[in-house]
Amino acid sequence: MTTADRLTEPAPAPRTARSAKRGAGPAVHRRPRTVRSGRRRRRAVALLYLLPALLPYTLFAVLPLLHTAYLSLFDWDGVTLPSFVGVDNYRRIGTDPQLRAAAWHAGALILFFSVLPICVGLVSAAIVSRRAGRRGTALVRTVLFLPQVIPLVAVGILWRWVYGEDGTLNQALRAVGLGGLTDAWLGSFTWALPAVGLIGTWVVSGLCMVLFLSGTQRIDQEIYEAARMDGAGPVREFTAITVPLLRPELAIALSITVIAALSSFDLIYITTGGGPGNSTVVPGILIYRLAFGGGAVGVASALAIVLTVVISLAVLVINRLSREAP
Amino acid sequence: MTSTTSTTSTTSPASPASTTGAVTGRLAAPVVLALFMAAVLVPFASLLLASLQPAGAPLTGFALPDGLHFENFSRAWSAAGFGTLLRSSVVIALCVVPAAVVCATLAGYALATLEVPGRGRLYAYLLLGLSIPTESTVIPLYYDMRALGLTNTVPGLALAEIGAFMPFGVFWMRAHFATMPRSLIEAARLDGASSWATLWRILLPSSRPAVTTLGVLYFVWSWNQFLLPLILIQDPARRTAPAGLGFFTGQYGVDVPLLAAATLIVIAPVVLVYLFFQRHFISGVLSGALKG
Numbered sequence: 001m002t003t004a005d006r007l008t009e010p011a012p013a014p015r016t017a018r019s020a021k022r023g024a025g026p027a028v029h030r031r032p033r034t035v036r037s038g039r040r041r042r043r044a045v046a047l048l049y050l051l052p053a054l055l056p057y058t059l060f061a062v063l064p065l066l067h068t069a070y071l072s073l074f075d076w077d078g079v080t081l082p083s084f085v086g087v088d089n090y091r092r093i094g095t096d097p098q099l100r101a102a103a104w105h106a107g108a109l110i111l112f113f114s115v116l117p118i119c120v121g122l123v124s125a126a127i128v129s130r131r132a133g134r135r136g137t138a139l140v141r142t143v144l145f146l147p148q149v150i151p152l153v154a155v156g157i158l159w160r161w162v163y164g165e166d167g168t169l170n171q172a173l174r175a176v177g178l179g180g181l182t183d184a185w186l187g188s189f190t191w192a193l194p195a196v197g198l199i200g201t202w203v204v205s206g207l208c209m210v211l212f213l214s215g216t217q218r219i220d221q222e223i224y225e226a227a228r229m230d231g232a233g234p235v236r237e238f239t240a241i242t243v244p245l246l247r248p249e250l251a252i253a254l255s256i257t258v259i260a261a262l263s264s265f266d267l268i269y270i271t272t273g274g275g276p277g278n279s280t281v282v283p284g285i286l287i288y289r290l291a292f293g294g295g296a297v298g299v300a301s302a303l304a305i306v307l308t309v310v311i312s313l314a315v316l317v318i319n320r321l322s323r324e325a326p
Numbered sequence: 327m328t329s330t331t332s333t334t335s336t337t338s339p340a341s342p343a344s345t346t347g348a349v350t351g352r353l354a355a356p357v358v359l360a361l362f363m364a365a366v367l368v369p370f371a372s373l374l375l376a377s378l379q380p381a382g383a384p385l386t387g388f389a390l391p392d393g394l395h396f397e398n399f400s401r402a403w404s405a406a407g408f409g410t411l412l413r414s415s416v417v418i419a420l421c422v423v424p425a426a427v428v429c430a431t432l433a434g435y436a437l438a439t440l441e442v443p444g445r446g447r448l449y450a451y452l453l454l455g456l457s458i459p460t461e462s463t464v465i466p467l468y469y470d471m472r473a474l475g476l477t478n479t480v481p482g483l484a485l486a487e488i489g490a491f492m493p494f495g496v497f498w499m500r501a502h503f504a505t506m507p508r509s510l511i512e513a514a515r516l517d518g519a520s521s522w523a524t525l526w527r528i529l530l531p532s533s534r535p536a537v538t539t540l541g542v543l544y545f546v547w548s549w550n551q552f553l554l555p556l557i558l559i560q561d562p563a564r565r566t567a568p569a570g571l572g573f574f575t576g577q578y579g580v581d582v583p584l585l586a587a588a589t590l591i592v593i594a595p596v597v598l599v600y601l602f603f604q605r606h607f608i609s610g611v612l613s614g615a616l617k618g
Contacts, residue, residue: 053433060489304462
């Protein structure tokens with residue numbers, strides 16, 4: 001609507017210009033007219049450049065999202081006629097124990113996907129950045145980014161094998177004489193969620209470390225030297241200089257990992273499928289189950305909309321916090 | 327180890343107390359790095375060893391196989407159908423990556439240098455897509471594409487991926503074109519170059535790093551995408567490699583050597599692309615790119 005308004009807005013101007021200069025020869029008033037229509041044409045052409053991006057984005061991302069919002073107001077099994085139920089599906093999200101469990105687990109995953117890797121990344125980056133030589137840094141980066149590159153399905157299979165009853169973890173425990181601690185980790189009501197969460201920690205810790213390491217290289221070494229003159233130890237240096245000055249990197253790490261935690265699906269689908277019982281269900285798994293097996297498309301859609309709103313709010317808050325002056 | 331003493335003397339003041347601190351500091355960095363690398367590599371090594379075990383043998387986590395049983399790989403490739411799955415993944419990536427890169431480049435160029443009506447609002451509208459999770463588009467995508475006969479087809483999945491990848495691509499290319507000198511664009515315009523010629527002849531030749539990074543990221547995302555092919559392609563024989571792997575896990579989860587070999591086959595192409603273009607991939611991810 002607004003684009004159309006702006007496109008047509010300059011149109012009346014040439015007419016008044018022409019009527020004011022009636023007596024002049026045609027060559028004189030031809031010029032402003034072509035300039036104006038040229039500008040109009042340029043703006044239209046600029047929109048044409050945007051069209052190939054706007055079209056698939058609108059048709060296959062935005063409209064489906066709006067369609068999900070529409071479906072969330074209906075009770076629909078995917079086959080028979082849907083019936084309008086208003087906000088009932090949203091009310092169910094607040095009361096249904098399974099849906100509430102999914103929300104809790106998503107929160108717990110933030111601990112494993114965001115908080116833990118960021119802490120590990122910050123501390124290790126602070127330690128590594130004090131290293132004088134830079135030899136081998138490229139190799140380290142290559143290896144630490146590997147978990148970022150391979151599909152999460154493959155990550156899940158990798159760790160199913162590590163966590164298996166005869167897997168690498170239990171074998172290591174037996175080898176150091178802690179055989180009594182072995183467990184079928186992914187099948188345990190107590191351990192499945194932390195076990196899955198730690199896979200997420202494994203995936204993003206290296207990324208966080210490299211991100212913070214590249215951030216520390218930006219920090220002026222003189223600040224550290226000045227702090228050392230004032231008698232600051234490594235811990236003070238870390239809390240008073242490194243962490244505050246890494247604010248932009250912290251914002252990137254937080255938004256990447258929080259989105260990954262809240263919208264996790266692949267990893268859990270492969271490792272536990274949400275089980276045992278409901279001990280690892282997350283919103284993504286429930287949306288999949290309800291919409292494509294449970295015949296509850298409306299509730300699944302409502303859950304998807306809530307998830308989108310929560311993710312958008314989280315991203316917004318993180319960006320706000322990162323822009324505030326330290 | 328011998329170099330430790332010589333470097334500590336340069337990095338720290340000479341008092342004895344701080345020298346011991348510096349020595350532990352010198353050692354802490356390599357130890358931390360080694361721990362990180364081991365944590366990443368041990369699970370991979372464990373899977374690699376498992377893939378070389380004889381089929382059906384009882385397995386424990388980290389054990390050397392008796393001989394190298396490469397037949398797991400040939401079984402995964404042909405009998406388990408991963409050769410076909412890999413081909414569909416390649417087809418999807420070949421459709422998605424060039425198309426998405428071109429669309430994102432055109433839009434990023436327009437938003438950064440041309441006079442776009444409603445520029446701010448259009449850009450904000452595109453950026454909104456950065457926080458749309460796949461879960462909240464996949465339900466209607468399935469029902470609408472089924473109604474249009476696009477489920478189980480390459481165009482259906484490719485279009486869904488292109489739509490999902492647009493926001494980051496436009497963001498990335500706009501940021502790139504915004505850093506190019508205005509004088510270059512204005513000089514081209516004064517010489518009478520059209521906006522089209524300015525983009526292709528003046529700006530793109532020096533934009534290769536940015537375009538390559540976007541292409542590599544798109545390839546990795548397209549290859550790794552799981553939920554979209556799982557839902558939009560219901561025919562197991564036509565799925566992409568990761569989706570096929572997910573299906574396979576449910577069916578043959580007990581045959582660990584076969585599953586391990588299949589996993590390695592599925593990750594090989596993406597790891598190769600990564601090793602070849604790692605600088606591009608890392609710079610893209612460090613600027614905040616994560617999808618799928």
